[in-house]
Amino acid sequence: MCRRWWLSCLIVSLALGCAQVRLVEKHATGGGVIAIPAHAALGSNRHRRKAEKLMEQMCPGGYVIDHEQEVITGQVTHTNTNVNRSGVPLLSAFGLGPTFEDHQSTVSTEDMKEWRIWFRPKDAPPPENLPIRATAAGGSTKKPEGVAPAAHQAPAPKK
Numbered sequence: 400m401c402r403r404w405w406l407s408c409l410i411v412s413l414a415l416g417c418a419q420v421r422l423v424e425k426h427a428t429g430g431g432v433i434a435i436p437a438h439a440a441l442g443s444n445r446h447r448r449k450a451e452k453l454m455e456q457m458c459p460g461g462y463v464i465d466h467e468q469e470v471i472t473g474q475v476t477h478t479n480t481n482v483n484r485s486g487v488p489l490l491s492a493f494g495l496g497p498t499f500e501d502h503q504s505t506v507s508t509e510d511m512k513e514w515r516i517w518f519r520p521k522d523a524p525p526p527e528n529l530p531i532r533a534t535a536a537g538g539s540t541k542k543p544e545g546v547a548p549a550a551h552q553a554p555a556p557k558k
Contacts, residue, residue, distance in 0.1 A: 420449040430519030437512035461521035
């Protein structure tokens with residue numbers, strides 16, 4: 400009994416250890432991007448408090464949250480297979496009767512998500528390269544590549 404209790408505590412602690420607050424990106428201005436588990440984004444919980452503490456450490460003069468968003472980081476595929484056997488078990492055990500098997504499989508895919516917080520020091524200018532919010536249909540969170548802002552484009556040639 401004690402061994403089962405110890406094993407279940409170990410499994411729970413390992414599962415909780417996987418979902419941590421982490422710095423995903425550090426900016427030269429002192430700000431950056433922090434990731435927390437997606438289920439911890441709402442409300443006042445320990446992950447949010449740890450993220451706020453990390454932002455305070457990185458920006459001792461105060462910080463501003465520029466943007467928050469749920470981000471898809473990957474996918475997990477689950478396969479469930481059911482096998483139904485029919486026949487006479489006693490005869491089938493000795494090879495005297497047929498055994499019929501019916502296999503049914505179900506495959507499902509689930510998005511892996513995390514909540515990201517873009518922040519900067521209170522006195523730093525707002526960044527120009529914040530990600531575009533994802534569309535309702537699950538669109539990209541990145542700006543389209545290949546299009547430079549007008550300030551970075553070369554002037555048109557004179558004719």
